[in-house]
Amino acid sequence: MSSRRTRFAPSPTGLLHLGHAASALRAYDWANQHGAQFLLRIEDIDQPRCRVEFEAAIYQDLRWLGLSWPEPVRKQSKHMADFTAALDHLIEQGVLYRCFLTRREVAAAIASAPHGPADIYPGPAQSMNTSEQERRLADGKSFAWRLSLRAAKDRLGPLWDDLEWQEQGSGPNGETGLIQSEPTRLGDVILARKDIATSYHLAVTHDDALQGITDVVRGQDLFESTHIHVLLQALLGWSNPVYHHHSLLLDEQGKRLAKRDGAMSLRALREAGTSAEQVRKLAGL
Numbered sequence: 119m120s121s122r123r124t125r126f127a128p129s130p131t132g133l134l135h136l137g138h139a140a141s142a143l144r145a146y147d148w149a150n151q152h153g154a155q156f157l158l159r160i161e162d163i164d165q166p167r168c169r170v171e172f173e174a175a176i177y178q179d180l181r182w183l184g185l186s187w188p189e190p191v192r193k194q195s196k197h198m199a200d201f202t203a204a205l206d207h208l209i210e211q212g213v214l215y216r217c218f219l220t221r222r223e224v225a226a227a228i229a230s231a232p233h234g235p236a237d238i239y240p241g242p243a244q245s246m247n248t249s250e251q252e253r254r255l256a257d258g259k260s261f262a263w264r265l266s267l268r269a270a271k272d273r274l275g276p277l278w279d280d281l282e283w284q285e286q287g288s289g290p291n292g293e294t295g296l297i298q299s300e301p302t303r304l305g306d307v308i309l310a311r312k313d314i315a316t317s318y319h320l321a322v323t324h325d326d327a328l329q330g331i332t333d334v335v336r337g338q339d340l341f342e343s344t345h346i347h348v349l350l351q352a353l354l355g356w357s358n359p360v361y362h363h364h365s366l367l368l369d370e371q372g373k374r375l376a377k378r379d380g381a382m383s384l385r386a387l388r389e390a391g392t393s394a395e396q397v398r399k400l401a402g403l
């Protein structure tokens with residue numbers, strides 16, 4: 119077996135659908151074709167939205183599809199201290215700041231930004247001074263830890279311009295090969311909140327590094343996030359996996375499949391008599 123390793127990393131917030139089957143099967147097939155290892159990881163950091171019955175359904179559905187993986191499966195909710203340590207490391211580097219803005223204030227800041235992309239929080243015009251922060255903390259105000267792209271750029275120096283990843287699949291606009299990472303496309307993203315001690319971006323890059331994932335096979339919906347993942351890898355000294363983003367399955371209206379389309383869940387398909395082999399075909403494989 120080669121030392122290459124990939125994973126499927128679903129969140130148990132609903133039943134898996136055909137889109138998940140496509141990602142899981144592509145990762146599994148890739149591993150088999152390359153003599154690589156395939157891992158399953160449960161990304162359940164958003165505890166209020168995750169349910170144990172969805173986790174149980176993930177194991178059941180994937181086994182039915184014919185997949186197997188080494189045990190024990192890593193469950194992110196059991197390792198929150200790991201993510202806190204990574205967050206602390208970033209705080210020590212001075213690349214995070216506390217953002218006390220409400221959702222509405224963030225929306226207003228985005229709307230008034232001169233020419234930033236839509237939905238992207240560009241970061242504060244100037245950082246909040248320490249006494250103001252302390253006053254808000256003492257008042258019990260809630261906050262999010264945001265990654266300051268300005269501080270990260272200062273920290274990395276010339277390395278900032280060398281942020282890149284190897285894309286062996288393709289992005290939504292056909293991007294492939296060596297991709298220059300542009301973290302500013304995502305703005306000052308949130309890496310933790312008061313109630314959820316880590317964000318998807320931090321947890322996924324941490325675990326890919328910890329588990330020695332050399333190849334990430336996942337949907338193109340996460341292509342943009344890679345711009346931030348590569349930056350986090352550089353800041354935290356983690357190696358970059360090769361990414362293989364694949365196109366998404368669309369429904370009849372041309373919309374991306376979503377968990378709320380219950381009829382398309384793997385469970386519903388199975389109960390309707392669809393075979394695992396037919397699911398493969400429906401998933402475009």
Ligand code: GLU
Binds near residue numbers: 340
């Ligand atoms: N947990 C993420 C999701 O369910 C996927 C993470 C990844 O593949 O990078 O969308």
